[in-house]
């Protein structure tokens with residue numbers, strides 16, 4: 001008997017899930033339903049100053065295998081490029097300061113570079129060093145990143161280094177983000193060792209090959225990845241403009257309800273963002289309630305182009321971070337044309353300016369013109385820019401960043417349990433659950449496909 005799997009959502013997680021089903025069980029009928037007219041979800045590359053410039057993700061981390069593995073499978077690994085510079089800056093009361101050498105996710109592991117950076121006071125640098133001598137004070141599971149860093153290294157390290165870095169990647173406040181889920185490297189080092197610094201150093205010695213770039217991107221933009229995936233799915237039943245409103249358990253299995261019709265399924269892989277999954281699963285009230293408890297933050301990303309001669313700062317690095325308590329609307333600026341050689345035409349500078357994060361919705365209240373003006377004023381002051389914008393565009397990413405609160409892993413496990421009981425055959429995957437970076441989404445897409453196929457085997 002032919003079985004049918006429906007994948008909901010055509011972002012990276014859904015596309016990978018569909019590919020896994022097609023690859024490992026060609027006899028299973030598989031359909032992907034995507035509500036928007038395009039595939040790729042939060043991965044979007046468009047032209048800016050004549051170059052393919054990402055509106056969302058522009059790189060993925062290479063320290064976990066799933067991204068690179070998929071690129072190899074798709075024959076795309078020869079298109080990967082790495083940033084020209086990994087140096088970044090943070091804004092302090094005394095202007096931009098280069099991040100010191102020896103940082104791991106914002107955590108300093110070397111004393112002298114930290115002191116010389118002048119990002120924190122000498123006393124705060126000394127306080128950070130106490131980590132090596134303080135007794136083990138691990139409080140158990142469900143600690144926030146802020147809690148971990150503040151207890152081992154003090155408030156300034158948490159607020160001027162770790163929060164600007166990890167907070168801007170997640171559009172969150174590290175005092176409210178689960179350490180084990182969002183920064184597992186830090187949490188593991190702190191849990192397994194008395195000292196965080198020693199744990200991170202040990203991990204680095206055992207795991208890192210310094211010759212390999214930490215991040216990679218695509219010459220023609222991150223969309224090369226989703227386009228490659230879609231090419232590999234030629235002949236598959238992929239429907240865009242097909243919004244799913246509900247999934248229900250009926251007499252003869254699952255039923256997936258769309259705008260005008262419903263589709264029968266034996267298993268469903270649901271990769272829509274958690275707040276949308278909550279709506280779709282409303283008839284499974286417990287799971288839906290838990291899904292809607294996952295908060296989301298919005299980010300606005302303004303891409304700005306200037307004449308190179310108008311920018312006073314030499315932009316030697318990949319970008320700059322702005323600490324939360326600075327009062328600025330801007331949270332981070334990626335110096336795109338310095339970070340990526342292929343964005344640099346020699347005449348212009350491309351900046352990607354971010355605003356908005358958990359607890360800061362000021363940017364959302366502004367219309368495009370107001371927003372660009374406000375961000376331009378800040379960025380021009382910091383980077384000594386004098387001329388006008390040559391080109392700009394605004395990308396609004398509403399509710400795009402799930403916030404993994406302490407205990408998020410147990411919440412996701414509970415949602416999965418609810419689904420097994422209330423609506424067996426439905427699996428969740430994607431940014432809302434076990435990592436929002438592209439490699440983590442790829443891994444979740446694969447695992448959900450495996451679970452769905454295993455489940456079909458039991459019917």
Ligand SMILES: Cc1cc2nc3c(=O)[nH]c(=O)nc-3n(C[C@H](O)[C@H](O)[C@H](O)COP(=O)(O)OP(=O)(O)OC[C@H]3O[C@@H](n4cnc5c(N)ncnc54)[C@H](O)[C@@H]3O)c2cc1C
Pocket residue numbers: 008009010011012013014033034035036039040041042043055056057058059060061242243244245271272273276280299301397400429430431432436437438439441
């Ligand atoms: C501005 C920005 C910058 C980022 N930078 C990076 C980065 O540099 N590196 C990195 O690794 N990650 C980055 N990320 C995160 C990463 O891009 C995302 O977490 C990841 O792409 C999410 O993939 P997904 O498939 O889980 O979800 P999505 O891409 O959100 O896909 C879900 C899909 O489901 C569809 N959908 C929703 N509701 C329904 C419905 N009812 N019916 C049918 N379809 C539906 C949506 O239209 C969407 O296409 C960034 C994200 C953003 C927003």
